[in-house]
Amino acid sequence: MTQSVMTLARYILARQDTFPDSTGEFSNLMLLIGVATKTIAWELRQAGLVEDALGLTGAINVQGEQVKKMDDYANETFLKVFMNTGLVCTMVSEELEGPEHLMQPCTPGSYSLLVDPLDGSSNVDMNINTGSIFAIQRRRFCGDDEADLLQPGREQVAAGYVLYGPSTLLVFTTGHGVHVFTLDAAIGEFVLSTEDLVIPTQGRYYSVNQGNTRRWQPWLREYLDYLQTEDKATGRPYSARYVGSLAADIHRTLLTGGIFLYPADTKNTNGKLRLLYEANPIAMILEQAQGRAITDQGETILEITPTQLH
Ligand code: AHM
Numbered sequence: 001m002t003q004s005v006m007t008l009a010r011y012i013l014a015r016q017d018t019f020p021d022s023t024g025e026f027s028n029l030m031l032l033i034g035v036a037t038k039t040i041a042w043e044l045r046q047a048g049l050v051e052d053a054l055g056l057t058g059a060i061n062v063q064g065e066q067v068k069k070m071d072d073y074a075n076e077t078f079l080k081v082f083m084n085t086g087l088v089c090t091m092v093s094e095e096l097e098g099p100e101h102l103m104q105p106c107t108p109g110s111y112s113l114l115v116d117p118l119d120g121s122s123n124v125d126m127n128i129n130t131g132s133i134f135a136i137q138r139r140r141f142c143g144d145d146e147a148d149l150l151q152p153g154r155e156q157v158a159a160g161y162v163l164y165g166p167s168t169l170l171v172f173t174t175g176h177g178v179h180v181f182t183l184d185a186a187i188g189e190f191v192l193s194t195e196d197l198v199i200p201t202q203g204r205y206y207s208v209n210q211g212n213t214r215r216w217q218p219w220l221r222e223y224l225d226y227l228q229t230e231d232k233a234t235g236r237p238y239s240a241r242y243v244g245s246l247a248a249d250i251h252r253t254l255l256t257g258g259i260f261l262y263p264a265d266t267k268n269t270n271g272k273l274r275l276l277y278e279a280n281p282i283a284m285i286l287e288q289a290q291g292r293a294i295t296d297q298g299e300t301i302l303e304i305t306p307t308q309l310h
């Protein structure tokens, strides 16, 4: 029998119909995430061919990291796509020092978009996978922006990532399972490839920057040793896989099970990954796919109250 083609637009609009009070704003917002990331995917595909796409801008961002030209491009793309749409009130980005107002005034209930526009960008010059990670929140009040944005991840309305690799994938959740769409370049549309993705219970891989082990606490080194120890019943030893792009390492973990870690160490005493636009959206995806996301103290990531934007 012929299968129907479920594009992102068709999927989102079909879901919107099941919420009688829906204004359609959220659907449009998700579709524009599709537009922004298709634009970034296209630029990444030709980055080695066009002038001035690879390498550094020479600037240092609010994280103290060197900004790549593609970081800048991806950040500008999200801003341009959402500017003057009336869909997103505030945008927070890894590449922006403070919140950016895209609408004035912000009303309670309107949306905030929190993004890492090009995650894993240290890989971009080597033609290795990168991603865009996003979280969507609702504004709670009109006043102080920053206080409003410091919401625990449990409050996220939706979250996801786009993985730029051999194909471009959009993985997202609105709190009702995790769905994967693949960009069909022939028609320029994201098309549903997997609905309700669930992580396998038995994993095969661990994923961590093993170069940091000497900076770890002793118990974590023992845990790594445990993963590397032979035991047929629990499928050990696990094999190591590490891309260094969160979206790629998480996508593999979603499909094959296992564990991804970026623990605190003596250099990054609070861990490296940023809570609002990296750890929280990824944690929502993992929980929705029946996995877990915890800190190295065992706290549930989605229950942490953030204390700062970055
Ligand atoms: P970025 O947002 O500046 O690209 O940094 C985040 C990235 C993650 O994608 C990845 O998990 C991690 O940093 C890799 O860090 P490291 O190079 O220290 O292993």
Ligand code: MG
Pocket (backbone or CB within 6 Å): 094, 116, 118, 119, 120, 278
């Ligand atoms: Mg990042």
